[in-house]
Amino acid sequence: VLSDEEKRKQYDAYGEEGLKDGHQSSHGDIFSHFFGDFGFMFGGNPRQQDRNIPRGSDIIVDLEVTLEEVYSGNFVEVVRNKPVARQAPGKRKCNCRQEMRTTQLGPGRFQMTQEVVCDECPNVKLVNEERTLEVEIEPGVRDGMEYPFIGEGEPHVDGEPGDLRFRIKVLKHPVFERRGDDLYTNVTISLVEALTGFEMDISHLDGHKVHVARDKITKPGAKLWKKGEGLPNFDNNNIKGSLIITFDVEFPKEQLTPEQREGECSELPRAGKNLAQLIQGL
Amino acid sequence: MRGGRRLFPLLLLALLRGLCHGREPAPGAVTCGSVLKLLNTRHSVRLHSHEVKYGSGSGQQSVTGVEASDDANSYWRIRGKSDGSCQRGTPVKCGQAIRLTHVNTGKNLHTHHFPSPLSNNQEVSAFGDDGEGDDLDIWTVQCSGTYWEREDAVRFKHVGTEVFLSITGEQYGHPIRGQREVHGMPAANHHNYWKAMEGVFIKPSVDPAKHDEL
Numbered sequence: 195v196l197s198d199e200e201k202r203k204q205y206d207a208y209g210e211e212g213l214k215d216g217h218q219s220s221h222g223d224i225f226s227h228f229f230g231d232f233g234f235m236f237g238g239n240p241r242q243q244d245r246n247i248p249r250g251s252d253i254i255v256d257l258e259v260t261l262e263e264v265y266s267g268n269f270v271e272v273v274r275n276k277p278v279a280r281q282a283p284g285k286r287k288c289n290c291r292q293e294m295r296t297t298q299l300g301p302g303r304f305q306m307t308q309e310v311v312c313d314e315c316p317n318v319k320l321v322n323e324e325r326t327l328e329v330e331i332e333p334g335v336r337d338g339m340e341y342p343f344i345g346e347g348e349p350h351v352d353g354e355p356g357d358l359r360f361r362i363k364v365l366k367h368p369v370f371e372r373r374g375d376d377l378y379t380n381v382t383i384s385l386v387e388a389l390t391g392f393e394m395d396i397s398h399l400d401g402h403k404v405h406v407a408r409d410k411i412t413k414p415g416a417k418l419w420k421k422g423e424g425l426p427n428f429d430n431n432n433i434k435g436s437l438i439i440t441f442d443v444e445f446p447k448e449q450l451t452p453e454q455r456e457g458e459c460s461e462l463p464r465a466g467k468n469l470a471q472l473i474q475g476l
Numbered sequence: 477m478r479g480g481r482r483l484f485p486l487l488l489l490a491l492l493r494g495l496c497h498g499r500e501p502a503p504g505a506v507t508c509g510s511v512l513k514l515l516n517t518r519h520s521v522r523l524h525s526h527e528v529k530y531g532s533g534s535g536q537q538s539v540t541g542v543e544a545s546d547d548a549n550s551y552w553r554i555r556g557k558s559d560g561s562c563q564r565g566t567p568v569k570c571g572q573a574i575r576l577t578h579v580n581t582g583k584n585l586h587t588h589h590f591p592s593p594l595s596n597n598q599e600v601s602a603f604g605d606d607g608e609g610d611d612l613d614i615w616t617v618q619c620s621g622t623y624w625e626r627e628d629a630v631r632f633k634h635v636g637t638e639v640f641l642s643i644t645g646e647q648y649g650h651p652i653r654g655q656r657e658v659h660g661m662p663a664a665n666h667h668n669y670w671k672a673m674e675g676v677f678i679k680p681s682v683d684p685a686k687h688d689e690l
Binding site: 250251252253254255256257258259270271272273274275276277320322326347348349350351356358 | 509548551579674675677678
């Protein structure tokens with residue numbers, strides 16, 4: 195999508211013009227080619243203050259991590275294969291730029307033209323090299339945080355290479371929901387457990403069990419706070435958030451039989467009340 | 477003798493543990509989550525996209541082949557289908573369906589029934605938003621062997637229109653002079669081989685859940 199009118203017309207037409215190679219004049223092409231390069235290069239690196247040293251592009255790689263990895267941490271090994279500038283025999287053109295040249299055509303008549311002017315530099319060629327990098331997923335890391343590797347981005351033959359940045363993307367978990375350093379989860383208990391109490395173990399992200407015990411009535415939607423059972427805080431791993439368990443009560447699927455209504459159900463408490471009295475009491 | 481009898485089960489345990497944790501499957505394989513450049517082996521250009529739309533056909537973002545080896549707009553991310561089936565570090569199998577997402581613009585490699593502008597083959601575009609497009613973003617990796625090895629030249633066959641990702645050498649003029657047309661063609665030939673080149677390759681990992689303590 196281009197806002198520049200002239201460029202838009204050119205882009206719209208390039209499909210047909212492709213076969214007419216060499217048709218265009220040279221100056222406009224070279225200028226737009228370099229303009230595109232520089233525009234992109236500086237766009238990819240907003241922090242660059244010193245415009246004198248050209249810089250290669252940054253590469254941002256999304257790194258998907260699970261909530262288990264956010265809890266316990268992990269290391270991810272990657273192989274970086276990248277082009278590296280190496281000395282080659284001979285010379286090459288570098289630091290090419292547009293300059294205006296004024297030529298005299300005759301007495302009092304001048305012409306100004308754009309010219310590409312380059313310096314001479316030692317020749318370089320790009321050779322692919324590989325190295326292994328290790329990215330640490332620190333406990334408590336948050337979505338969007340970045341781990342940069344300076345100089346591991348795209349090379350620039352006339353300057354410095356850009357950076358490689360790993361951007362953390364925390365995946366959704368089937369059991370736990372993250373809110374800051376707290377974890378939220380839902381547990382369904384039966385109607386009898388809701389009325390009479392229960393004991394259970396919840397498996398946490400690293401496999402350890404969180405013990406939950408209730409001896410009172412548990413209403414649907416009731417929340418239980420377990421301090422210290424959330425995620426470690428990124429800045430201080432010793433501080434952990436809380437685990438908040440929301441209880442959902444499962445009601446019987448079929449209607450109660452007349453016997454059950456009279457309290458013949460053997461799972462009811464020893465107090466001797468029948469089901470109807472128990473519910474009336476609530 | 478007593479020591480020997482106790483030693484044997486310990487050795488067996490260590491050996492099995494080693495097989496589980498010590499050896500990665502297919503260490504040279506391309507994995508999901510990796511970011512890479514693809515080189516067409518016949519024409520020596522890299523698969524590339526940029527914020528330039530086709531002037532004909534679908535009018536979507538164009539996909540081309542470029543000669544430069546240091547252009548960040550040639551990076552593509554390997555992902556599974558949108559069902560979340562390919563986790564980070566899982567080696568890609570030959571025949572597996574994947575998506576290729578252009579890193580800088582977030583659009584997926586895509587093809588559809590539009591003619592390509594120069595050769596009148598099938599137009600290949602970059603489509604979608606933030607990595608999500610539609611069902612025409614899916615390609616299967618065709619290679620011999622079990623996994624897509626980085627050293628191998630592979631083909632990409634489109635799921636839906638059955639064409640192969642190809643270049644036959646037609647070149648664009650201004651403003652993307654010298655870039656080659658990338659299109660889909662029904663024939664499998666030497667124009668549709670691609671090789672993984674520069675990139676950030678996540679090492680293949682074994683799913684830790686599969687190896688519980690013995």
